[in-house]
Amino acid sequence: MSSAAVEARGIVQRKPPPRVRRRRFLVAVADHSLLIVTALMFLAPFVFIVLTALMTDHQALSPKLWPEPFRWSNFVDVFRTAPIWRYALNTFFYAGLATIGVLVSSIPVAYALSRVRWWGRDVVFVVTLVALMLPVQVTIVPVYVLFAKLHLVGSLWPLILPNFLGDAFSIFLLRQFFLTIPEEYVDAARVDGCGELRILVSVFLRLAKPAIAAVALFEFLYCFNDFFGPLLYTSENSSHWTLSLGLAQFRTVYQVQWNLTMAATLLFMLPVIVIFFLAQRAFVEGVTLTGVKG
Amino acid sequence: MTSAPVAGAFAATAVRSRRRAKRKAAWRRRGLVLGLMSPWIVGFTVFFLYPLVTSAYLSLTHYDLLSPPRWVGLANYRFMFENDQLVWPAIKNTLWLMVVYVPAQVLFAFGIALMLTRARRGVGFFRTVFYLPALVPTVAGTLGFVYLLNPATGPVDIALGHLGISGPLWFHSPRWSKPSLTLLGLWGIGNMMIIFLAALIDVPKHLYESASLDGAGPFQRLRWVTVPSISPVILFALVIGVIDSLQYFTQAYVAASIAVGQSASQSAENLGYPENSTLFYPVLLYQQGFRYFNMGYASAMAMVLLVVALVVTLLILRSSRLWVFYQGARR
Numbered sequence: 001m002s003s004a005a006v007e008a009r010g011i012v013q014r015k016p017p018p019r020v021r022r023r024r025f026l027v028a029v030a031d032h033s034l035l036i037v038t039a040l041m042f043l044a045p046f047v048f049i050v051l052t053a054l055m056t057d058h059q060a061l062s063p064k065l066w067p068e069p070f071r072w073s074n075f076v077d078v079f080r081t082a083p084i085w086r087y088a089l090n091t092f093f094y095a096g097l098a099t100i101g102v103l104v105s106s107i108p109v110a111y112a113l114s115r116v117r118w119w120g121r122d123v124v125f126v127v128t129l130v131a132l133m134l135p136v137q138v139t140i141v142p143v144y145v146l147f148a149k150l151h152l153v154g155s156l157w158p159l160i161l162p163n164f165l166g167d168a169f170s171i172f173l174l175r176q177f178f179l180t181i182p183e184e185y186v187d188a189a190r191v192d193g194c195g196e197l198r199i200l201v202s203v204f205l206r207l208a209k210p211a212i213a214a215v216a217l218f219e220f221l222y223c224f225n226d227f228f229g230p231l232l233y234t235s236e237n238s239s240h241w242t243l244s245l246g247l248a249q250f251r252t253v254y255q256v257q258w259n260l261t262m263a264a265t266l267l268f269m270l271p272v273i274v275i276f277f278l279a280q281r282a283f284v285e286g287v288t289l290t291g292v293k294g
Numbered sequence: 295m296t297s298a299p300v301a302g303a304f305a306a307t308a309v310r311s312r313r314r315a316k317r318k319a320a321w322r323r324r325g326l327v328l329g330l331m332s333p334w335i336v337g338f339t340v341f342f343l344y345p346l347v348t349s350a351y352l353s354l355t356h357y358d359l360l361s362p363p364r365w366v367g368l369a370n371y372r373f374m375f376e377n378d379q380l381v382w383p384a385i386k387n388t389l390w391l392m393v394v395y396v397p398a399q400v401l402f403a404f405g406i407a408l409m410l411t412r413a414r415r416g417v418g419f420f421r422t423v424f425y426l427p428a429l430v431p432t433v434a435g436t437l438g439f440v441y442l443l444n445p446a447t448g449p450v451d452i453a454l455g456h457l458g459i460s461g462p463l464w465f466h467s468p469r470w471s472k473p474s475l476t477l478l479g480l481w482g483i484g485n486m487m488i489i490f491l492a493a494l495i496d497v498p499k500h501l502y503e504s505a506s507l508d509g510a511g512p513f514q515r516l517r518w519v520t521v522p523s524i525s526p527v528i529l530f531a532l533v534i535g536v537i538d539s540l541q542y543f544t545q546a547y548v549a550a551s552i553a554v555g556q557s558a559s560q561s562a563e564n565l566g567y568p569e570n571s572t573l574f575y576p577v578l579l580y581q582q583g584f585r586y587f588n589m590g591y592a593s594a595m596a597m598v599l600l601v602v603a604l605v606v607t608l609l610i611l612r613s614s615r616l617w618v619f620y621q622g623a624r625r
Contacts, residue, residue: 031412039423045481046426048449049438061447064456072429073382088447105333112330118323128334131342133607135541136623137576138600139345141583141593146345148359165337225431227544232584248548249433251437255328258441265434 042070049262057257074263081254084264086239087246094156094230094242095223102170102219109166110174111200115186124174131169136184136228144232153239159229163219170215177211178204213282220274243268335375336571346575346600352593359587367479370594381595383570384578387472391476391542392606401530403483407490408520421491436548439478440465465553468571475545475572486531493527494520525618533610540603543580575599 015021052060053074054067078084112118113125147158181204189199206211227244234240241249247268251261312559328335353370353397355363374381410417427435442450443464453463462470501519521528550567565581568575579599583592 028414031409032415035409035413035420038409039420042423042427042481045435045438046443048442052449063447063452065449065452105337108330109334112327116323116327116330118327124331127338131338133537133603135537135576135599135603137579138596138603139342139349139539141350141589141596142345143341143585145348145359145589146340162337162341164333165340166334167337171334184530213374221429225433227433228547228580231547232580244431247437248433248551258444261437262441265437268434269430272431273426276426276429 001122049266052259053263053266055259057259060258060262072258074259074265078260078263078267081249081256081260082246082264084243084246084267087243087284089243090156090240091224091242091244094159094226095159095220098163098223099216099219101160102167103216105164105166106170106174107205107212107216108170108200110178113171114175114178115181115194115199115204128168128171132172140232147233153233154240156230156234156240156242158233159223159226170219173215173218174208174211177208181207208283213279217275217279217282221275224272347586349593349596349600352590353597354594355590357589357593359589363590366590370591371598373591374594374598378572380566380570380578383566383572384575387571387573388539388542388575390472391539392536395472395479396532396539398476399479399483399486399535401529403486403531404490404528406483406487407494408516410487410491421488424487425484427481430482432544435478435482435546436545437552438618439474439481440549440552443474443477465549466568468569471549471568471571475549478545479550482603486535489527489531490524493524497523522619526620529618531611533607536610537603537605540599540606541576542574543576546574546577547580 016024048065051065051067052071054072055074056067056069056071059067113121113128143158144153147153152158152161185203185207187198189203194202225244226242227248230240230242230245231248234242234245238246247264248257250264251258352363354365354367354370356366357363371545410420410424413420430438442448444449445461445463445466448461448464450464454461463475464470497520502515505515507517547565550565550572554564554567565577565585575595576599579592579595582588582595
């Protein structure tokens with residue numbers, strides 16, 4: 001090491017006086033303890049839900065917070081008290097088809113709104129944003145009447161079908177991503193003799209994989225989570241209930257105790273949390289795309 | 295001499311054919327756009343434009359889904375503002391969300407993001423912890439909180455009891471039901487927190503350095519550097535929060551029906567339990583439209599909601615000119 005570098009390091013890394021160092025240390029301790037306390041508060045609900053899911057039904061209503069004995073069979077009993085498998089099947093049917101629908105319909109629309117130049121494109125985009133901003137309740141009555149006339153109320157089809165005709169949020173997210181794909185790729189493909197459709201399929205679909213994954217993920221989770229939709233269309237027909245709806249009725253319809261309710265709640269959370277840890281990148285991509293770079 | 299007109303005619307046909315080719319290309323382009331856009335054109339028309347117009351019409355009728363709509367003029371609107379005992383509580387509850395719930399969420403998310411930027415270790419771990427509750431399905435989270443905040447026997451009241459505090463009745467008390475929902479809302483702050491975090495990391499370091507050189511303390515730096523720098527994100531969070539509060543439904547509906555101990559699909563009378571304190575505007579709209587099948591009246595409520603949503607969004611965007619700074623923009 002040359003003497004110049006040593007000298008430079010000496011200047012940059014000179015230790016601050018002990019008083020300053022002590023203050024910095026105390027500030028860091030304060031920062032981290034605040035963080036740890038808040039984090040514990042965020043984790044506490046999970047902990048109590050897990051503990052209660054392992055209690056006996058009497059103990060769930062007693063002041064004791066630690067399960068004794070651990071009643072693992074709660075997780076078996078849950079499946080006996082309510083048709084959880086059917087709810088799960090309905091949920092995956094709804095979420096799966098809706099996700100396919102959104103991808104098939106929204107990708108071409110987002111492409112037309114971002115990479116093809118045409119008159120009135122920006123107006124259409126703004127109108128799409130307005131559709132995204134308005135509360136669902138504004139249009140819900142006529143849509144319900146429409147599906148009632150088609151005799152589809154009582155099934156999950158009123159929630160699935162509209163997704164095959166585009167979804168404002170997904171169109172918005174995909175468009176934002178398509179705009180970031182460099183023009184050079186498109187030009188190169190054009191020089192090679194690709195038509196617009198070839199460009200969409202072989203350039204955009206490949207480059208936009210993270211955004212498409214984010215859209216699919218968000219749509220799937222939205223449906224998995226959706227309560228208002230299933231309540232509106234299937235509340236009279238319990239054979240079409242989804243997990244959300246079934247769980248909301250769980251405690252009251254089946255006269256079930258809190259321990260089983262919490263066990264069911266835990267089972268309902270599990271898939272989402274597993275998906276999150278498997279697909280963290282897609283999440284972050286989606287949140288930043290729609291949130292910050294908008 | 296003779297070749298010139300021939301060449302001219304030749305050029306003319308060439309121009310014409312080129313023009314024809316161009317026009318053909320333009321038509322093909324239009325066809326392509328139409329083809330690509332067709333799902334959304336149909337979807338937007340059927341599920342947005344048509345319902346909007348129909349809703350406006352139905353709001354002027356009496357309609358119960360069984361018999362055809364009967365024209366009643368402005369009677370629905372008059373009833374809403376003069377006779378309906380529940381509309382004002384519902385509006386007040388929804389206003390409460392906008393004035394207390396949303397700002398609390400924004401502040402909390404901002405605070406946590408700020409804490410995360412100050413941490414030196416375990417940032418990834420803490421970020422995951424704070425984000426995780428946002429993933430929990432709404433119904434599951436609500437059920438969990440109704441249990442946690444169960445009066446006397448819930449873990450929170452037990453813990454408070456050890457501290458010598460007798461906990462409130464939470465979801466069973468008209469005074470505490472909305473604060474209980476707020477706690478649930480604060481727990482699920484994850485998405486907003488991530489957006490704030492990304493914005494905070496993007497604040498240019500040199501701004502802090504020059505503020506420090508000018509003698510600004512930590513609070514002054516927060517007030518004059520951090521907040522102005524991320525004000526577009528605060529605006530975004532507020533707009534999204536207000537729009538969400540206008541459609542706040544699931545948490546209120548599930549909490550009320552679980553707390554009252556009746557089946558969610560049969561508890562039409564108990565929506566808003568206790569004492570209409572969780573009867574938010576969308577909940578009332580649902581009750582009128584899809585429990586009592588007063589479709590005309592529900593449409594009138596939807597129209598009012600539409601106007602309010604537009605006005606509120608416009609107001610926030612308008613006022614934003616006064617306090618939002620865009621980097622690089624001249625003021």
